[in-house]
Amino acid sequence: MANDDPTQKGHPKGLYALFFTEMWERLAFYTMVGILLLYTTDTERGGLGMPSAEGNEIYGLYLAFVYFTPFLGGMIADRYLGYRRAVLVGAICMASGLFLMSVPGKSFFLLGLLGLIIGNGFFKPNISVMVGNLYEPGDARRDAGFNIFYMGINIGALVANLMAAAVRNEAGWLWTFRIAGLGLIVSMLILLSQWKNLSGADRQPAKDPDGAGLSVVFAKILLPTAAFGALGYFLAQWLATHGMLPAGMRPAIVGFLFGMLPVVYFFVNLVRGASDDERPGLRALLPIYIAGGTFFMILHLNGSAMTQWARDNTARDQRPMVASLQQDALPSYYLTAQEDTPRPDPRSLGVVAEDRHARMFGQQRLDQEAVAAIAAENPDLRVVELPVADDGGQPPEVIARAAAVYADGVVTVKEGEDSHGAKTIDVSVPEGAKPTGRVAFVRDVEGKTVGVFVVDRALHQALYQDYESRFGHAPQLLPPGEYLAVTNPEIFQSLNAFFVIAFTPLLVGFFASMQRRGKGLSTAQKLLLGMVLTTASLLLMSLAGVMSDGGAVRVSWLWLGGFYAVVTIGELCLSPMGLSLVTKLTPPRLVGLTMGGWFLATAFGNNFSGFFGGIQGMMTPVSFFLLLAGLAGLVALYLRLVLPGLDATIKKYGG
Template sequence: MDWNKNYPDSGTVLGHPSQLYVLFFTEMWERFSYYGMRALLVLFLTAAILGEGGGGYGWSEENALELYALYTGLVYFTPMIGGYLADRFLGYRKAVIIGAFVMAAGHGFMALEIPVFFFLGLTCLIVGNGLFKPNISSMVGQLYKGEEEKKDGAYTIFYMGINAGAFLGILLCGYIGEKISWSYGFGLAMIFMVAGAIQFWLSKPIFGEIGAKITKAKEDVIDKVVEKAGSDRMKKWIISGVVISALVFILQRYLVAPEAINDIALKIVNSYVIPPLLFGSVIGIIGYIVTDPSLTKVEKDRVWVIVILTLFTVFFWWAFEQSGGSMTIFSRDYTDRSLTGIGATVFNTINTVLTAGALAVITWVLLKLFKVTWKNISTANIVLSISFIIIWIIVILMLGFEWGMFKGVADALGLKIDENVTEVQASWFSILNSFFIITLAPLFSKFWEMKIIKSGPVKFGIGLILVGLGFGILAFGSMGIPKGAETASVSMIFLVLAYLFHTMGELCVSPVGLSYVSKLAPVRLVGIMFGVWFIANFIANWSAGMTGSAIEAISANYGIAGFFLLFTGVCGVAGLVLFALNPIMKKMMHGVDD
């Protein structure tokens, strides 16, 4: 293989440079912390009024989902700013490290369960994620300079790391948070975020110039572009100021009435602050890009393709991100989660195979990485080894508890286990997405390399239709639930099948989208364009939470089935529109899809 001269040859793992797998595990721990906390957020906020465990803030479902919308939306807004700061000042590596430690602090604050620190923790997660998320994705693209054909496969493998972390985070933080202590669940997320940051920092020797601070020559080019768009820079500062003001506003309102959310404050922010921020940022970003005088005709066409694909990802993530909101509510209130006899045995067996199997696959990848990098980054590998030993211990204890083992340890932790009934925690279903990613990602990676389907827009269209079908399955399973019903006992199989279709759709959209941003964006604007890509997630996550907060109102009039069919219809139409646009977009890519 002809290696990029910007980083040393440290061997390959499964046909890709070992550096990809260092990024894989760094991202895995970050996603462990993010999804582990997110799995608990709505459940924790509503816990007290539902009589679930100790603690919780006693919020209504509507308010909890509105905060969920605000948090998950802003988490994907700040990457635009983080990408800009990395491009201009910090470099990708430094931005990733700073962001990781800020997020670790955020998880630590949340573990205290004190309202002022809880919301300070959410703020740290929003800020830290902005520095971390776009810049580690940018580093993946830098590893494949001159090897564009391998990027789709590389980003799919990287996406496997994302979902490995999500799988373990939801499983372990969710289990510990729901069954033992909310604080322990949030604290576990902090521990592995710190581990990921240290491991990445110690791996610096094998990255060479990849992700380092930009050179003076590159700075000169960027300066010329940015100075010609001074007014646009000012708009960015204004947008940043709005975000900070919104966070400060929310924080001070919660400090006034932390134990009972000030309903008016949250609705003011979601009704009058976020929408202008949302539309203003979209208009500002597009204006900044299309008026850039340094862009050639080919570059501008390709940037427009990124913008169009970004628009359609909004529809995908708007539907998909119901997972942490309305689908969690559905699993808690409308799904039969109590299992006895043979049903409990079957579930515990499946859960054991899923958990141990997934962790075994990730450990196998880890050992392959150790084999080729131990001499160069042994200290980083030791940190990674310790992290995995801790994970294995926690997993063995968790599975043992569910099989009625380690009773002394369970009693010491205050864990109440009914040997006759297995109660599946509401957050458990979210691990299915991650498990399906881990098992299906290698197959999709190989399938894309076969080039049977080469078109990015077609892949996106398929993904949208698949996620719509997933919601169609949920709608079918919910047809027997009366309008306005507060509880039901729908079979778990419908959620399982929905997550399977959602996952297949995700594999057609998310890793492919990251790859296309890397391939289509001008080199000098890669960080900013990744930030733009994540703006789609800002819009989608906020919209998803706000739509989810209306689940009671919609289901009262149209039933739960009607609520889910909304997503089936919108995503299906969006997928068909992308199929129709494919010939035009292919021309605008100027050979990238050939």
Template sequence: MRQEYWIMAIAWLFVFAWIPIVIATNRKVHPKVLFFLFMVELWERFSYYGMRAFLVLYLGAQVMNGGFGMDKETRYAVYAAFGALVYLTPLAGGFLADKILGFRRAIIWGAILMAAGQFTLSAGQGNEYALYLGLALLVTGNGFFKPNISSMIGKFYPQGDPRRDQAFTIFYMGINTGAFISPLTCGAVAQIEGWSYGFLLAGIGMSVGLAIFLYTSSRGFLEQHADPPAEGIKTFRGLPVGPAVYIGTLLFVLLAAGLIYKNSIVTYILIALGLAAIAYMLVLSFLYPVAERQRIWVLITLLFFTSVFWGFFELAGSALNVFTDENVDKTVFGSPIPASVFQAVNALFIVLLAPLFTLMWGQLAKKGLEPAAPVKFAFGLLLLGVGFLILNLGRGAAVDGVMPLMFLILCYLFHTLGELALSPVGLSLVTKLAPARVVGFMMGFWFLSSAIGFQAGGWIAGKSATSGTATREETMNQALDVFNNVGLFALGSGALLLLLSPILKKWMHGVR
């Protein structure tokens, strides 16, 4: 058996042992529904990160090998537009769940669309129409699924409950367990057996997640939290709005496919939506008392810094993925490993380190020393910057444009530490700072930062691209110059946020 499959088998054994430990050590503290939603999110992330691990490699593969032969700038632009829309659509999905569908219907509909997207990509390997249709189905389904399953977690914990942050950290471990195993499975199979098989496995994963959610709902574990809003919109001019949502969704799929194809338009849409969302949130904030108003201002301020973080962090799936393929020695135990497999490194570190972060924050909280959320965000940016600068140190150890694997692993380690400081705290923070009536929309607003970052990341990744005639050493130096500048900007952003943190902490009015 190939070495890649041995690694895959060992990883699955690790996951099968790890999940029962997570559940057993937390089942007496948290409601049962958390662990079912943990499994739903695990399989949804298996699906998403499985295809993400090899998407840019698939786009760049030669036509004779089942790909599209796109140059680097083109595939980075497609990847960026796809990723931006993945995180932009939760704005609409959160609003529709809050006002019309409720969490249950939104999550089920989103899961169906995402499974259909993966199966479309699998069946249509090498077909341009299938490519953009499949990506559009994933984009649209994610909009219904992602903000609402995250928001629903917060519904099971009252305001001020100290278990809330722990619950989101556990939930985040589910995300990254799926993200860890999927590149080792979908990515390896795609690069060894064929791209369509990678997409097929991702589709099966999403179907498993949907089945678990349907079971969870049928057993009543979701209680009343997933029901359509009692005061929601039922009709418009005498017509039921529910069916209109589903019909409108299918029309939006066609629009999304066009936007991914004509991806430069996404930049202008994001600028307009970003400004409109900020303006809307500012106006909305003045409808609430001072404390809630200023908490909304905190979310708006942190939007900029999370955009910076995710714009740089998501280079992992584009420029850093291609850099790994071309300029990193991927030999492990004497055998070369496909580049997509290394997309699992970040998630593996999270699975291993997340419990330590949970313990650390818990111990600091008991002593009254836990830093406020803005400070944690600043630490995240600083650690991210260090990761890119460490990668740049590998330039001196490179031979013929190929650097040792150690520098890539260290880069991912520091990125992981930064992610653990920022991301799970961010999800929890939205549910604590947002007014209860608009928490779904606020979660979508939060994901807008990732959309902006993703699209900006495509532009940054494009700066690392070289001509087809460049030598391997030239491609390495060009990429490392970009990564070095990214690291310095991240350090500067983290320092600025540290300076602003006392004001933001005051505006949070006791929320940590």
């Protein structure tokens, strides 16, 4: 299949085209992972303002389906499209999804997510297959080629959140989606420019007479999955209506879990129906799937629970950082700030009795009634009207606090309760509605014009009166109109990619050294080590919870850095080993299905990443991280118990 001589020292030309194609696509993907929860739950910078549980549900389901669809995308490429066209179709779908998300409105947002999920299903499995197809069987350059390709993934992941932070700080949420969409277009252009050079990595689509056809997959997996998923969803809705659904569980999460039951049954039957020679290897995949699913449940807390920890519990004002990667610490930041952290001057804030008016201001969806109400409650403020598209000659400190205004009757505000009984406020506008202008509320303080941020009375009291009651003195104040500059919370997710790049050669060298000394670890032992390190990373975060006084105060970013360092070493021990074992323990006729099983196990874990992010606020940080450490520890114990048999099976199949 390859079009280069396998004896040459260099790599096939197509490798570098695939490297950059993947790098740009991963930049877009990890941009979404980094900001999805922040955007859906944001109430101060023009986000969607959803409750935390709903935002985490969307995050978990998005990542779950992103890892479910490659199971189908690989089969469609094999039988109908070929790999190059499948990757191109995937890139087009993902770019379209990101541009849809850049249009205001929840419907466009959800349609965009669907485009990303479908596109990833075509893109993710097939570009990796193309890398492998560049090399003939037995080519010694193959492993190094995958290492180079994997580096492209992590460069994209490293840059993603740095780019996202800079763009959203300067231009807002929607431009972040647009820039990520442009990244996908660059990815497509690279692919198209090297189309002929990549012909050797492609294959003509054909049906495999020994493989499971799409009709079999549809009848035995997809149709039952959809039926069970719908059953679980409507059952959970009924339970929720009668107050019987456990706290933190949401109908969509329950539906997904129910939908996985036929998948589990299918793979159990696959093992039962295998020949005596094949059955031990297939049975040995169970602990590998369990370990992989659990690990990715923890790792992909990076976009849910760990991002919430970075946002709400990490002191982000204590490090020098590039200005474009910092944002103003708006009022909610100071609720858990340390005692000596200066607070905004009260004259920098406007106060309203109706929390819905404060929410409308924060989500930048005001109407004339809200503008009038805010002005009436703060008679010392001036209302400055601004055009939609430019600064109207106003200084930056005023522009920074401006909010969009819509005609009366356009903005809808609905108040309710979430599954925990907490009050929710949903501020929405119809699809395609355009603001008529913007307004800024300003106050003249000591000869300076100050742009005012609007808060409700409860938040204002927590910032000042409650502070004095707790510490016995008034807080140190910032100059009027100024806020602390803090690092964006999504920046910390880039630590995982940074540590992958930094630790990979060190870990490879360490394992090679152990092997030379006759103390090398088996593949199964590396899996166990990865799970032990994952448990240790969560125990480290439970200590951070102790230091945070139950989440009452922010702690150093080094706790988060330590978590990502330890869990990344666990990733390097576990993830490559898991992928390798799936291919080694499976008969060739079933590799596509069992690799799909690995992705499905990952999808299962990802759904729980969103679930645990949703219940994080219901527990103390110590209890939350100890719960997760306990789950990871149980899986590590299970791996230890099956280790001898797993080692023996792996050796039997040449692993």
